[in-house]
Amino acid sequence: MFPILCDIARPCGPWFSRYSAPWSLQATIPSSFATAKCFFLGSLYRTVGGRLYTSLPLAASCFSTVNGSPSTPNATECALVQQGYTQPDFRSTHYSAHMMPQWETCQSTVQRCLLNSNDPSDPTAWEDNECWQGAIASRYIDVRSEDDVLAALSFVNETGANETYPAITIGAGVPFEDVYAFAEENNITVVGGYHQTIAASGGWVQAGGHSILSPIYGLGVDRVLQYKIVTLDGVLRTVNKFQNSDLFWALRGGAGSTFGVVLESTMLVEPQMSLRVAAISFNQTADNARGFLELLVNNSYKWGQEGWGGHMGPASLINVNPLLTLEEAQASVQPIVDYALAQNGTAVVEDLASWQTFFGKYVESAEASVGVQTILGSRLIPTDPFFTDDNGKEALVDLMVKMVDTYAVNPYIIQGTPFLYNYTEGTTSVTPAWRNSLWQIGFHENMLYNATLETMYAQYEIVNNITSWMRELAPDSGAYFNEANPYEPDHEVTFWGDNYPALLELKNKYDPFKLLDCWMCVGWQGPADERYSCYLNISTDY
Numbered sequence: 001m002f003p004i005l006c007d008i009a010r011p012c013g014p015w016f017s018r019y020s021a022p023w024s025l026q027a028t029i030p031s032s033f034a035t036a037k038c039f040f041l042g043s044l045y046r047t048v049g050g051r052l053y054t055s056l057p058l059a060a061s062c063f064s065t066v067n068g069s070p071s072t073p074n075a076t077e078c079a080l081v082q083q084g085y086t087q088p089d090f091r092s093t094h095y096s097a098h099m100m101p102q103w104e105t106c107q108s109t110v111q112r113c114l115l116n117s118n119d120p121s122d123p124t125a126w127e128d129n130e131c132w133q134g135a136i137a138s139r140y141i142d143v144r145s146e147d148d149v150l151a152a153l154s155f156v157n158e159t160g161a162n163e164t165y166p167a168i169t170i171g172a173g174v175p176f177e178d179v180y181a182f183a184e185e186n187n188i189t190v191v192g193g194y195h196q197t198i199a200a201s202g203g204w205v206q207a208g209g210h211s212i213l214s215p216i217y218g219l220g221v222d223r224v225l226q227y228k229i230v231t232l233d234g235v236l237r238t239v240n241k242f243q244n245s246d247l248f249w250a251l252r253g254g255a256g257s258t259f260g261v262v263l264e265s266t267m268l269v270e271p272q273m274s275l276r277v278a279a280i281s282f283n284q285t286a287d288n289a290r291g292f293l294e295l296l297v298n299n300s301y302k303w304g305q306e307g308w309g310g311h312m313g314p315a316s317l318i319n320v321n322p323l324l325t326l327e328e329a330q331a332s333v334q335p336i337v338d339y340a341l342a343q344n345g346t347a348v349v350e351d352l353a354s355w356q357t358f359f360g361k362y363v364e365s366a367e368a369s370v371g372v373q374t375i376l377g378s379r380l381i382p383t384d385p386f387f388t389d390d391n392g393k394e395a396l397v398d399l400m401v402k403m404v405d406t407y408a409v410n411p412y413i414i415q416g417t418p419f420l421y422n423y424t425e426g427t428t429s430v431t432p433a434w435r436n437s438l439w440q441i442g443f444h445e446n447m448l449y450n451a452t453l454e455t456m457y458a459q460y461e462i463v464n465n466i467t468s469w470m471r472e473l474a475p476d477s478g479a480y481f482n483e484a485n486p487y488e489p490d491h492e493v494t495f496w497g498d499n500y501p502a503l504l505e506l507k508n509k510y511d512p513f514k515l516l517d518c519w520m521c522v523g524w525q526g527p528a529d530e531r532y533s534c535y536l537n538i539s540t541d542y
């Protein structure tokens, strides 16, 4: 019997996992949120063939209070313990028994669970006392082979700092669509992206990962606890804040396709939560966009403080809030509801039972346009001064209106920065601009399937022009690597800020022969490589 030291006195619930193809869904969470705290133990449980047991003191079955909670005594088991209490063979075959019972107890706090050794049937021992775990480890493994010992020691190595979290482990390639459905079945919420096809453990969680729940719960990189990755030296590494912690930091914003192939990530989960949803739209005209954009800019700081996140544009909004009541939510968005209705638009403010309910109704059904040639650009918009100062607000509205008026390009506004999230400085490698911004503004140009080379250059120029306006507006901010202009000037600083030098050092450490390279990734070798010969020859010096 091998003791596992663990800070959870509560027994783990039943574990189950769902597997599909080896590289698709490998999600492992327990059957309820409460027992999800044992997530690291779930994989150990499976590795040792289910012979991971929860342990209680030897005589616990006699007591009506165990570890501070009411417990139903089991007379049969209690009788067996009384019978064997002073028998060496009985003691040696029970995990929580010692030959000298004081070592089962916490002597310094006098917390114990003992019978009267002179008369183990003496009921005053359990009638007059509570049973406490004392010095008995809360779990043990019934070791049957060296593999069990290896599994136990590897577990201790990975989790030795004794931290437990409610979490889910997701294999590379599993789309959020499957993750959300699985979360719904298990009464939890996984904070993830706004499209069903995004792979939860792929580019999303390695480069940032915003969600409309991020304002409260953080970015994907904030919520990831561990990656398993094969690095370029062919080594499978477990990467978390205790092991390979430098690589953990790098993967929390500086990848993918940069440091190796991630096989899985483990990320925090939240309990299932209901959401207040505001969905507003109206027909956009030359006259009504500015008024709505002004309302968005004027209200967003307050909405941020209230916990709203969402996607907005000059004539639409879909925002969610897990913190407010329905009445509070209705009052909060009333000015834009009034505006939309005055434009003969529609406005719904409702209560939905879970993230999955929301996602099915508003995201999957909307079918974000894909299969269209689309050139993206984006910028993170700092809270101060653009949402705190009248001049800042006006400059932001002016810029968005200029996009619409000059190029008929609508701003795609995402309130998905970790505005209320309590970030621990230095734990991720995304641009620090995420931490002081309230919005990401995206913009795009679509190209026809038969666009000429000349037209394509012209359309990239539009995106580059808007990118430069954004840079002029907020020169010290940055952009999200995953949704940025592919011809972003000074991309190292824009995507990673002052984290870049350390990221480059780690790239050189983990990929010294530069076996992985991708466009504008950390350590990018530049556009001259043959693999980039299909990219247009567009200067980033603008």
Ligand SMILES: Cc1cc2nc3c(=O)[nH]c(=O)nc-3n(C[C@H](O)[C@H](O)[C@H](O)COP(=O)(O)OP(=O)(O)OC[C@H]3O[C@@H](n4cnc5c(N)ncnc54)[C@H](O)[C@@H]3O)c2cc1C
Pocket: 172, 173, 192, 193, 194, 195, 197, 198, 199, 200, 201, 202, 203, 204, 208, 209, 210, 211, 255, 256, 257, 258, 260, 261, 262, 263, 368, 370, 482, 483, 518
């Ligand atoms: C319709 C749509 C909606 C989106 N919505 C959001 C959103 O709400 N929030 C948000 O933050 N982003 C969003 N994005 C951006 C999205 O996060 C990025 O496109 C992201 O890179 C997707 O990652 P993927 O692994 O699914 O895609 P892929 O194209 O497969 O991978 C992207 C990059 O990551 C690398 N990569 C993938 N898997 C691994 C791995 N296992 N190990 C190492 N490298 C890997 C790939 O090589 C590639 O370089 C959206 C994108 C689209 C198209």
